[in-house]
Amino acid sequence: MRRQYRCLLAMAATGAWARLPSYCSAHEHLPEVLVMLGDTRLFLCTIKGAGVGFEYTMFLNAAECSLHCLFQPGPYLEGHPSLIHGGAITAIIDGMLGTCTLAVARKVMTANLSIDYLVPVPLGAAVLLDGHAERLEGRKVFLSCHVQSVEGDTLHARATCLFIWLDPTEHRTREEDGGR
Amino acid sequence: MRRQYRCLLAMAATGAWARLPSYCSAHEHLPEVLVMLGDTRLFLCTIKGAGVGFEYTMFLNAAECSLHCLFQPGPYLEGHPSLIHGGAITAIIDGMLGTCTLAVARKVMTANLSIDYLVPVPLGAAVLLDGHAERLEGRKVFLSCHVQSVEGDTLHARATCLFIWLDPTEHRTREEDGGR
Numbered sequence: 001m002r003r004q005y006r007c008l009l010a011m012a013a014t015g016a017w018a019r020l021p022s023y024c025s026a027h028e029h030l031p032e033v034l035v036m037l038g039d040t041r042l043f044l045c046t047i048k049g050a051g052v053g054f055e056y057t058m059f060l061n062a063a064e065c066s067l068h069c070l071f072q073p074g075p076y077l078e079g080h081p082s083l084i085h086g087g088a089i090t091a092i093i094d095g096m097l098g099t100c101t102l103a104v105a106r107k108v109m110t111a112n113l114s115i116d117y118l119v120p121v122p123l124g125a126a127v128l129l130d131g132h133a134e135r136l137e138g139r140k141v142f143l144s145c146h147v148q149s150v151e152g153d154t155l156h157a158r159a160t161c162l163f164i165w166l167d168p169t170e171h172r173t174r175e176e177d178g179g180r
Numbered sequence: 181m182r183r184q185y186r187c188l189l190a191m192a193a194t195g196a197w198a199r200l201p202s203y204c205s206a207h208e209h210l211p212e213v214l215v216m217l218g219d220t221r222l223f224l225c226t227i228k229g230a231g232v233g234f235e236y237t238m239f240l241n242a243a244e245c246s247l248h249c250l251f252q253p254g255p256y257l258e259g260h261p262s263l264i265h266g267g268a269i270t271a272i273i274d275g276m277l278g279t280c281t282l283a284v285a286r287k288v289m290t291a292n293l294s295i296d297y298l299v300p301v302p303l304g305a306a307v308l309l310d311g312h313a314e315r316l317e318g319r320k321v322f323l324s325c326h327v328q329s330v331e332g333d334t335l336h337a338r339a340t341c342l343f344i345w346l347d348p349t350e351h352r353t354r355e356e357d358g359g360r
Contacts, residue, residue, distance in 0.1 A: 039232075039255060040303065043265035046233065046256040047226055052219075075219060076226040079278075085223035086290040087274040091267025098259075098266075110266040114294035123220065 004128060004150045005070055008059050017068075020058040020099065044095045052076040054088070058096060060103055065133035067100040070150070072126040084121040089147060089157055097131050097143045097161045104133075107166035108141065115159040126150050139165040184308060184330045185250055188239050197248075200238045200279065224275045232256040234268070238276060240283055245313035247280040250330070252306040264301040269327065269337055277311045277323045277341045284313075287346035288321065295339040306330050319345040 011017040047053025052074035059068045071092055079085030094113055101108045121127055131145040140162060147157040191197040227233025232254035239248045251272055259265030274293055281288045301307055311325040320342060327337040 040258040041256040043257045043268050076221040077223045078220040087271025088223050090270045094267040
């Protein structure tokens with residue numbers, strides 16, 4: 001896993017890939033939305049305690065609308081004994097593909113998510129998620145994602161996802177955002 | 181919501197529907213599996229604090245392989261500001277359909293989950309999930325689920341799910357389990 005992480009950091013050093021911060025609230029990356037309802041938390045960052053919940057780091061290539069996510073699910077994400085809950089895997093896929101799409105289009109909503117669970121992810125394992133936009137049809141953004149072992153020898157899951165672009169006239173580019 | 185809950189309790193009183201306990205670990209409802217890896221927690225029961233995470237109660241009709249789930253997602257399941265995260269909705273669907281299938285077949289694994297998100301679930305709302313097995317084809321169990329407002333006037337999401345029955349010779353009935 002360390003080797004894979006070093007490889008992702010080297011990609012980020014080229015300037016094409018940006019390592020994203022971990023947001024604890026949607027308000028941090030959507031500051032223009034002023035609806036605040038007291039103590040809310042972004043679902044993927046809710047579980048406190050080092051290493052027990054969703055532990056991940058994401059690397060975005062906005063120009064290609066691609067995102068790599070190194071994900072180490074913790075022991076509080078258990079489903080079947082000693083295996084990660086399928087819902088937790090779907091949640092990280094939805095979160096990372098949403099992040100990928102939000103980076104190029106401000107306002108999107110998930111419309112469909114379909115996931116094939118091929119090989120269970122054991123507790124304690126780390127996996128690599130590769131997601132990217134396949135195509136754009138009007139307001140529809142089609143994406144896909146593979147969940148593989150960090151060694152690359154096991155395909156744990158694959159997913160397709162459809163997001164609806166709520167306002168296609170509002171196009172975000174990295175330049176408009178000041179390279180953020 | 182209180183009216184809906186009373187209605188579900190009345191159904192349970194008929195004997196056809198059983199109100200299920202909330203398990204905090206998969207080991208509690210799969211005691212025959214002895215793999216223990218220290219402090220693990222069932223994903224849906226991980227978030228501590230009254231009312232902030234996955235708050236739900238399930239009612240099972242094992243004879244019909246149907247399950248109703250009254251679900252009140254808490255503010256720690258936020259996705260877009262003031263809305264519930266799509267991954268959290270998928271997680272409760274996977275969990276409730278898994279519970280439904282486990283009740284009639286001891287060993288199952290999720291193979292595919294496809295969900296259409298139709299109307300976002302606002303933070304603070306309660307929803308009713310209705311899941312049931314559509315058909316059985318060999319080792320494949322096909323299920324569907326609707327996520328509706330408790331008033332029944334809004335369909336928030338619909339999902340189909342495929343579980344693989346790992347050992348069809350091992351059939352669980354409520355009688356064999358002592359009516360549990």
